[in-house]
Amino acid sequence: MGVDKTIDKNQLIFQTKHIDEKIYVKEQKGFFQKIRRYLGVLLMLMFIGIPFIQYQGEQAVLFDVAAQHLKVFSYYFYPQDLLIFTLIFIIAAFSLFFVSSKYGRIWCGFTCPQTIWTFLFLWIEHRIEGNRQQRIKLDKQPLNFNKALKKVTKHFTWLLISLFTGLVFMSYFVPATEIYPRFFTLTSSSLIIAWVLFFALCTYVNASWVREKMCQHMCPYARFQSVMFNANTKVVTYDKARGEQRGPRKLNQPKSESLGDCVDCNLCVVVCPVGIDIREGLQYDCINCGLCIDACDETMAKFSYAKGLIGYTGETTSRTNKKADFGYLTIILLSVVFLLVWLANRSQFEVTVLKDRHALYRINNAGDVENSYQIKILNKTNTATEFELGNYGLDNFIIETSQQVMAHAQTTTTFTVTLIAPEQYQQKFKLFEFVLIDKTGKHKPLKIGTTFHYF
Structure with missing residues (x-):
């Protein structure tokens, strides 16, 4: 071709x-x-x-x-x-959407x-x-x-x-x-x-x-x-009806009836950081920095013309756009409230429990059924905390641990715990919760669910 x-x-x-x-x-x-x-x-x-x-x-x-x-x-x-990071990103994203819908x-x-x-x-x-x-x-x-x-x-x-x-x-x-x-x-x-x-x-x-x-x-x-643009979005716009027909002229020269207010000085182009001519209409390159507005207003003042030949303008203000703004603000507000509630109720500790993978249960020397667990406590505070270990849902069970249940600051501490069933225990499995109670009473009790097995 x-x-x-x-x-x-x-x-x-x-x-x-x-x-x-x-x-x-x-x-x-x-x-x-x-x-x-x-x-x-x-x-x-x-x-x-x-x-x-x-x-x-x-x-x-x-x-x-x-x-x-x-x-x-x-x-x-x-x-x-x-x-929390998800909520922060949601707030940031919808704030950006809201600002973009208003001012590009x-x-x-x-x-x-x-x-x-x-x-x-x-x-x-x-x-x-x-x-x-x-x-x-x-x-x-x-x-x-x-x-x-x-x-x-x-x-x-x-x-x-x-x-x-x-x-x-x-x-x-x-x-x-x-x-x-x-x-x-x-x-x-x-x-x-x-x-x-x-x-x-x-x-x-x-x-x-x-x-x-x-x-x-x-x-x-x-x-x-x-x-995200709509008819109400205020973007940098050239008033074509007022500015055209553009043409150069001297400062003290009366404006011809055939000319508009644009003196074709090209300053709006040379000050633009992305090098566009806003007089050619809205372009995706425009970053709404307002430099062309400052340059044009300065020129208009020199020629004793009204400022605003280039400015932040929108086509209209409609009820639909106000509903969209209300929607953005509602989502932002709800996300902020949810974030604050989450922070207020956020636990300073993370607890996980893992059963012994090698044996679901054992029969000890006394003939009793026992299960072994690993309890991991992530302490998010700057102070070590000692806990008292108990359970909820298992009556007359004995808890044995070889070490003090002390969660050290800013680290994950692991404890091995053995749970011994009472005599004549025959139930195949039972759901229960380990309960960790802060001995100082500063923090709420921590609960983590698991199971006791016997086949």
Whole structure:
């Protein structure tokens, strides 16, 4: 098959450039940019500072991989507490759905780590290489000392920030008071160093080289966001009726009746971190960051036109959309209530019981029937607890154990227990419960069901 000769060559070149050319983002000030910067600084400080919070002499928030638990102040969560993570993910997911149904991809534009680190790297690039025009001019220059110095300085600074990001991330898994001094004194294990360098590499590649391609092609949220959009969703929109016919003009020149308010300055395009033209309509690339709004409002103010040619707008406000919002909020609220109730009633101990696999029962020297069990107690608290062992459902049975029933802090303790039936016992099997009573009375009795066998 031959090539279609009717394709517009200029259009084809434009599309190729749009895909292949590097995006040079112009630095922009304004209302939404100020919000993003304040949010970005706050979130970064939280990210860096949380591992340094101390509670009872230890790091307050820590993923202890070796001990297989997550510590959050006085709470310790183990794999057995998977329900809490499920509830947290449900709350986070429906919160994201709710925000997306109201304001589109505003998460991407203001609080996504990819966006925050990308804008940080862009800020550094502006400081070292200059404004947009200066950066374009620098890239077009042949390699010389000045260009090499700026490029090396920029990438070295990016690498330092990436390395620090990797260290901060790993401080959620290794105590911060331990990982920083050991890493900089080169006494960390090779495994820790490898993970720090891995996360540093990921940060450097994503924020310096990938950038907008993550939002355009890799992030799945960009693909399924349209499912959550409705007529009430406020997204960044260009007022075509007011702006067209667009055309350039001088500041003090009266506007022609044939022209709209758009002066075709192209600032909304050059400030866009993903390089789209919002005047062409809603596009999945748009991350609702509001930079084009700030740029357009600044231009409108210069020409003494009304602001809002580009803004957050929705088509309508309908009762159906309000019902959807109510549904999202109801699910979020119910999940939060269920989470709080679960936390309030969560046991600080996990008990399991296993029968002796080698013999369901034995006849001892006295001629009595006995069963052996292994009882495992996971103590999720920071204090050792001694229990009194009993049973519910077996009368006149004797419990024998070779050790004190002491559950040590933050570990699983195993006990071997023998249960001896009374004389003339003939029942084939019987259901009962082991009962563990905290001798201090601080915790509720623990019960675990099992069976007594005799064939």
